Amino acid sequence: MEARGAKAWKPESRTRPVTQALRAYALMTTSAAFGAVRDISRFED
Numbered sequence: 001m002e003a004r005g006a007k008a009w010k011p012e013s014r015t016r017p018v019t020q021a022l023r024a025y026a027l028m029t030t031s032a033a034f035g036a037v038r039d040i041s042r043f044e045d
Helices: 020-028
Strands: none
Touching: none
């Protein structure tokens, strides 16, 4: 698959609300390279 850069498809207007639950999940989740699992060890003392 080739990168298209400026020619890549983009939606014309896409405004989506992001819930607090999704924001919290995003803060706790590891990257997809690591399996995208929740990692709460960052919040423990």
